[in-house]
Amino acid sequence: MGQGQLTAAPEPKYWHLRTVLVRTIDSEFSTGQVLPNERELAARFGVARATLRQALDQLELEGRLVRRRGIGTLIAAPRVGVPVSRREEGWPGTTRTQAWRAVDCVSAPASAQLALALGIPPGETVHTVRRLRLVQGQIMAAESLHVPDSAVPLLPAVPHVVGGAAESDRARSVLRQLDRLGVDGESRSVELGVAEAKEATLLERPPGTPVLVVTTQYAAAGRLVALAVSTYRADTCKLTFGETGLVEVTPVEAGAVRTAS
Amino acid sequence: MGQGQLTAAPEPKYWHLRTVLVRTIDSEFSTGQVLPNERELAARFGVARATLRQALDQLELEGRLVRRRGIGTLIAAPRVGVPVSRREEGWPGTTRTQAWRAVDCVSAPASAQLALALGIPPGETVHTVRRLRLVQGQIMAAESLHVPDSAVPLLPAVPHVVGGAAESDRARSVLRQLDRLGVDGESRSVELGVAEAKEATLLERPPGTPVLVVTTQYAAAGRLVALAVSTYRADTCKLTFGETGLVEVTPVEAGAVRTAS
DNA sequence: GAGTGGTCTAGACCACTAA
DNA sequence: TAGTGGTCTAGACCACTCC
Numbered sequence: 001m002g003q004g005q006l007t008a009a010p011e012p013k014y015w016h017l018r019t020v021l022v023r024t025i026d027s028e029f030s031t032g033q034v035l036p037n038e039r040e041l042a043a044r045f046g047v048a049r050a051t052l053r054q055a056l057d058q059l060e061l062e063g064r065l066v067r068r069r070g071i072g073t074l075i076a077a078p079r080v081g082v083p084v085s086r087r088e089e090g091w092p093g094t095t096r097t098q099a100w101r102a103v104d105c106v107s108a109p110a111s112a113q114l115a116l117a118l119g120i121p122p123g124e125t126v127h128t129v130r131r132l133r134l135v136q137g138q139i140m141a142a143e144s145l146h147v148p149d150s151a152v153p154l155l156p157a158v159p160h161v162v163g164g165a166a167e168s169d170r171a172r173s174v175l176r177q178l179d180r181l182g183v184d185g186e187s188r189s190v191e192l193g194v195a196e197a198k199e200a201t202l203l204e205r206p207p208g209t210p211v212l213v214v215t216t217q218y219a220a221a222g223r224l225v226a227l228a229v230s231t232y233r234a235d236t237c238k239l240t241f242g243e244t245g246l247v248e249v250t251p252v253e254a255g256a257v258r259t260a261s
Numbered sequence: 262m263g264q265g266q267l268t269a270a271p272e273p274k275y276w277h278l279r280t281v282l283v284r285t286i287d288s289e290f291s292t293g294q295v296l297p298n299e300r301e302l303a304a305r306f307g308v309a310r311a312t313l314r315q316a317l318d319q320l321e322l323e324g325r326l327v328r329r330r331g332i333g334t335l336i337a338a339p340r341v342g343v344p345v346s347r348r349e350e351g352w353p354g355t356t357r358t359q360a361w362r363a364v365d366c367v368s369a370p371a372s373a374q375l376a377l378a379l380g381i382p383p384g385e386t387v388h389t390v391r392r393l394r395l396v397q398g399q400i401m402a403a404e405s406l407h408v409p410d411s412a413v414p415l416l417p418a419v420p421h422v423v424g425g426a427a428e429s430d431r432a433r434s435v436l437r438q439l440d441r442l443g444v445d446g447e448s449r450s451v452e453l454g455v456a457e458a459k460e461a462t463l464l465e466r467p468p469g470t471p472v473l474v475v476t477t478q479y480a481a482a483g484r485l486v487a488l489a490v491s492t493y494r495a496d497t498c499k500l501t502f503g504e505t506g507l508v509e510v511t512p513v514e515a516g517a518v519r520t521a522s
Numbered sequence: 523g524a525g526t527g528g529t530c531t532a533g534a535c536c537a538c539t540a541a
Numbered sequence: 542t543a544g545t546g547g548t549c550t551a552g553a554c555c556a557c558t559c560c
Contacts, residue, residue, distance in 0.1 A: 012548060015468055037526060048550045053527090058469055062455055069527045070558035079452055117518050146518075190451050191340055191499040192471060193519070194323055206528090207276055208319055210453060210471075213519065229519050238452040241502055257378050257407075258454070258474065258490050273529060298545060309531045314546090330546045331539035467547090529555070536548070 013047055014054035020045075021055060025064060025075060034072040035065070061210060063235050079238040080135055084188070084214060100143075102171035103130045103202070107149070118148050119224050125149035129171045132202060133230070140237055141214075142202040143230040145175075151225040152177040178218075178226060185219035190239065199231050210234040274308055275315035281306075282316055286325060286336060295333040296326075322471060324496050340499040341396055345449070345475060361404075363432035364391040364463070368410070379409050380485050386410035390432045393463060394491070401498055402475075403463040404491040406436075412486040413438040439479075439487060446480035451500065460492050471495040 025035075035041065042052040056073065059065045066076045107127045115122040126146050133141035149155070155177050193213040200207040211231040218226040232239060286296075296302065303313040317334065320326045327337045368388045376383040387407050394402035410416070416438050454474040461468040472492040479487040493500060 011468070014548080018469075039526090048552095050551090051549055054548085058455055061453065061471065063453065067527060068558085069556065070525080072526060081450065113518050144519075188502040189342065189499050190473070190502070192322065192324065192453065192473065192495040194319055196520075207272070208279075210322065212451065212453065215518075227518070231519075234453040238450050241449040241451070257374050257476075257488070258405075258492075259457075275529080300545090309533095311532090312530055315529085328546060329539085330537065331544080333545060524558105524560085526558075527556090529553100531553080532551100534548100534550080537546090539543100539545075541542090541544105 014051050014058070017045060017047065017052065017055040018058045021059060022064070025059075029075045031075050031077045033075050035074070037072060060235065066235070076235070079236055080138075080140070081240045082133075082135055082140055082232065082237050084239045084241055085186075099135070100131045100133050102168045102175065103132060104167040105129045105171035105174055110146075110148070114146060114227075117227055118146060120148045120150065127152070127155070127174045129174050130202070131171065133232075138236070139203055139233075141230050141232040142199050143228055145226060145228045147174055147178055147226045151181065151220075151223075154180075181220040181225055183218045183220045183225065187217045187219075189215045191215075192234070193231065195231060203231070203233055205233065212237060212239060214239070275312050275319075278306060278308065278313065278316040279319045282320060283325070286320075290336045292336050292338045294336050296335070298333060321496065327496070337496070340497055341399075341401070342501045343394075343396055343401055343493065343498050345500045345502055346447075360396070361392045361394050363429045363436065364393060365428040366390045366432035366435055371407075371409070375407060375488075378488055379407060381409045381411065388413070388416070388435045390435050391463070392432065394493075399497070400464055400494075402491050402493040403460050404489055406487060406489045408435055408439055408487045412442065412481075412484075415441075442481040442486055444479045444481045444486065448478045448480075450476045452476075453495070454492065456492060464492070464494055466494065473498060473500060475500065 195209040216228040456470040477489040
């Protein structure tokens with residue numbers, strides 16, 4: 001990899017540096033390779049380490065780099081396409097697929113916010129199932145699935161136990177009941193967020209990690225029966241929304257087309 | 262707003278600072294209000310300005326703050342829900358809606374990447390329409406819509422003129438032809454990206470602004486007829502994916518539920 | 523212990539906005 | 542011209558990984 005010589009420009013140094021690094025990465029590095037360390041890169045380009053890091057921050061946000069403390073800065077693998085829809089991901093994941101791993105389940109009175117969102121009276125019991133989505137063995141998303149007690153009347157009233165196998169058993173029990181309702185509609189939104197402490201732990205990422213927050217409303221028989229808030233790792237995920245009946249086409253490397261045009 | 266006193270913690274200062282600021286913002290500030298300036302905030306919390314800025318960076322990424330050079334740091338308005346689907350946004354935007362504003366149109370041989378994505382021979386002419394999506398008068402997204410010449414054979418062969426009214430006329434002409442094809446399927450993906458120079462200019466944002474990159478494949482009669490790459494402002498947009506036949510429910514403040522639980 | 527990225531500091535100067 | 546956020550520096554120390 002050549003050495004810097006940042007030509008004077010009206011743009012910030014870190015942005016120009018990013019451009020140079022993008023070119024270098026695309027032409028001279030491949031997935032999994034490690035870049036020279038930050039101190040050396042900074043010296044090579046004649047900038048302060050903080051400035052170099054600003055450029056690397058951008059590239060990490062774009063999913064081009066992965067930085068590992070104690071290891072180095074690696075070229076990231078292309079983002080994994082993650083299908084987001086009931087049909088494709090297998091709902092609710094109990095029998096048809098191993099895509100989701102139930103973690104635990106807590107039953108508690110709904111907060112004002114949650115009650116409003118679910119359209120139930122404040123204080124009604126809500127079962128919250130937490131689960132992880134695995135793709136190719138990697139944790140890609142953490143989800144909190146909120147189900148009003150009134151939507152799953154057949155749920156066995158087992159005593160609530162914290163931790164242990166009973167927890168995830170109960171989670172699966174809720175999912176099973178939900179499955180039997182026959183969910184027939186869903187509405188989603190996607191926005192950018194950052195992982196808070198609990199999510200970050202589940203995702204095995206540091207707090208502040210950018211995530212794509214997918215909020216899904218599930219309906220059965222014309223009634224809202226569940227609300228899911230899923231946080232997908234923004235660095236490694238590309239969410240895909242298929243539509244039945246669409247011709248099968250070659251998956252596109254969006255970034256490539258975007259950069260090229 | 263009270264003054265700092267950051268209790269000792271195993272977490273980084275900037276992250277704790279973020280937590281404190283979130284609480285403060287939610288309880289003592291409302292949309293449009295300006296925070297004290299960075300130098301004062303840093304002094305008040307007893308940290309360096311760079312550390313304070315790290316916390317503000319997070320809050321800006323979450324869409325809670327907007328920073329304007331020369332003005333100050335403002336509390337951001339809640340994100341705007343932007344429907345993303347052919348039916349809801351009006352396709353292709355020529356007659357049914359004013360949601361999109363055509364900017365220009367260039368016709369050129371397809372790059373290798375683009376040809377691959379469109380499933381056409383490399384070098385075939387592709388019309389690329391650039392347009393902006395407006396929501397409530399605000400520019401929310403910039404899009405490049407790629408249409409192979411072979412998909413719109415009836416397109417009048419007008420001479421290519423750079424700039425001026427003829428440009429956007431031609432853009433509308435392509436859109437009209439595409440409309441007449443009867444698009445009957447679409448497949449999407451959403452991922453995180455940053456605005457490059459051109460996009461940034463169109464979005465009236467600085468380069469590096471985080472965006473949600475939506476890639477859409479349009480099919481007609483079982484054939485891929487167009488590829489759109491849209492970049493939505495991640496700070497102000499919440500993309501919504503509706504489904505016909507779903508019961509109408511109260512829109513959810515996802516962030517609120519997420520934070521509360 | 524050596525090497526890596528992560529955090530934090532104290533200061534400087536620049537670009538932009540508004541009065 | 543004064544005040545704001547944006548950029549950049551040179552250095553320090555910490556937390557983690559691997560040998």
